[in-house]
Amino acid sequence: MPRIAVARLWFEGNSFAPAPTPLPAFQGREWVAGPEALARYRGTATELGALDAFLAARPQWRATVLRCAAAQPGGPMTDAAFATWMEEVEEGLARGGFEGCYLSLHGACVTESDPEADLTIIRRVRAALGPDAKLVASFDFHGNVSPQMIGLLDGASVYRTYPHVDMDAAAARALALLERALAGRPVHGALAKLPMVLHSFHMRHEAGPMAEVWAEAAAAETPPILDASLFGGFAWGDSPWAGPSAMVWAEEHAAARALARRLAEAIAARRARFAVSLPPPEAALEAALAAPPGLVALLDPADNPLSGGAADTPGLLRALVARAPDVETVFCFLHDPDAVQAAQAAGPGGAFARPLGGRTTPDFGPPVPFEGRVEALTQGRFLNTGPMEHGAPVDFGPTAVIRRGRLRVVLTSRKEAVVDPAFFALHGIALDEVRLLANKAKNHFRAAFAGRCSAIIECDAPGPAALDLAALPFRHVPMAWRAAPAGA
Incomplete structure (x- = not known):
């Protein structure tokens, strides 16, 4: 009867975001433990959903679910928040008696x-x-991981899709390695790290250079190879080990080491193909208006919440207000609790007038003067219906929709990410009646919307996840690693 511990801390830190991420950001999104953690995510396409299914199929196993926490990417986690989570997990582990542990990181x-x-x-x-206890982990594809992890773990796996629609599958693979290790069967790991930092625009799983390396890894995953995983890295995480790597677990150490090197070399050989250049918001807007008929997405990746953006930069909104396109346009979203309160005070149909954007910091541009009327108010809660974290609860806090002519702006009280159709259903927005959908998003948006859009156009606006890495004040990433191809 194996007895295991489980803990989770899922957070991607943008070292250049304007504000740190405190404990309430975790408590407001995911801060659960014990049976509540499994009940909340039962049947969802998440790590804890996979854990629940794994345990249901193994009634002889006993799992103690310690603190599980997650927050949307943002500025560095405060030391106090990290200490609170870490100390609680260590206290739970100190009770002892665990033969193994699964970490969702x-x-x-x-x-x-x-x-x-x-x-x-x-x-x-x-x-x-x-x-003597066995320890495994699952990771996001955008991890910046150290080779030192390999000597501390007995197995691990990584998301193999981007957009990430296989969080549950990654957890299931890690748990399978834990089961193997607890049975006394050999598991050896290796990690090959590349000395470079790359943008992730061209790292999607359906096509492109990273898709080719993923295919090579999948083809190699036969005995003695148990798991062949890739990391693309996170460009705005100022870590000594930022950037891509390959991780392999096998029955034999030599096989793991050889394949990890081969996969890392396959990424390096495609380095130039990860380069990207984007137009400014005004040019991207004109291209979007000239796109084929149907819904067109205009994305602002530099303020993407899933890259640590603040959902508050004004560049794209300024371009929309100045151009005032004569088509139905939705801008989602701005994280502005005070603006939501003002909309609530005005009530449906009431007048709304206040500057928007640039609330967190003026570093990315001043606020945009805005006048309109309140079209809708909601409590901001729904369940995901799309493929990413399918079935999981989402809470934006109270929200408001403000209309100015043919432009609607969604305001929220909390910072999440608009990557699911249920967000628009909640706000009464029929996307088949919308021509232009402006969103603070990047690749994850494509999971549910690529098939709905006639075109997806990205722009380069000022923001904490901006394209120009050379302009950022890195302290930990070696300078040579940032010498990527032009536009990368």
Whole structure:
């Protein structure tokens, strides 16, 4: 009867975001433990949903679910928030008696003082468990991971899709390696790290250079290879190990090491194909209006919440207000609790007049003067209906839709990400009647919307996840690693 512990800290830290991410950001999104954690995610396409299914199929296993926490990507996690989570997990592990442990991590967590927080977690969990217990983890594809993790783990796996629609599958693979290790069967790991930082625009799984390497990894995943995983890295996480790598687990150490090197070399050989250049918002808007008939998405990746954006930069909204396209346009979204309160005070149909954007910091441009009328108010809660985190609950807090002519702007009280059709259904927005959908998003948006859009156009606007890495004040990433091809 195996007895295992489970803990989760899923957070991607943008070292250049305007504000740190405090404990309430986690408590407001995911802060669960015990049976509640499994009940909340039962049947969902998430790591904890996979854990629940794994345990249901193995009634002889006993799992103690310690603190599970997640927040949307943002500025570095505050040291106090990290200490709260870490100390609670260590207290749970100190009760002892665990033969194994599963960690659901991101891989690109940074705190105010620790640029390698995931490695710190693994070290401290390993110390609390002792050398004989088996420890496995699952990671996001955008992890910035250290080779030192391999010697502390007994197995791991990584998302193999981008957009990430296989979170549950990654967890299931990690748990299968835990089961194998607990049975005394050999598992050896290797990680090959590339000394470079790449943007992730061309790392989607359906086509492109990373898709080719994923296919090579999948073809190699036959005995003695148990798991062949890739990391694309997170470009805005200022970590000593930022950037892509390949991780392999096998029955034989030599086989794991050889395949990890081969896959890393396959990424390096395609380096130039990861380069990207984007037009400014005004030019991107004109291209969107000239696109084929149907719904056109105009994306602002530099303020993408899933890259640590603040959902508050004004560049794209300024271009829309100045151009005032004569087509039905939706801008989603701005994270502005005070503006939502003003809309609530005005009530449906009431007048709304206040500057929008640039609330968090003026570094990315001043606010945009805005006048309109309140079209809708909601409580901001729904269940995902699309493929990414399918079935999981989402809470934007109270929201408002403000209309100015043919432009509607959605305002929210909390920062999440608009990557699911249920967001628009909640706000009474029929996308088949919309021509232009402006969104603070990047690749994850495509999971549910690529098939709905006649075109998806990205722009380069000022923001905490901006395209020009050379302009960012890195402290931990070696300078040579940032010498990527022009536009990368």
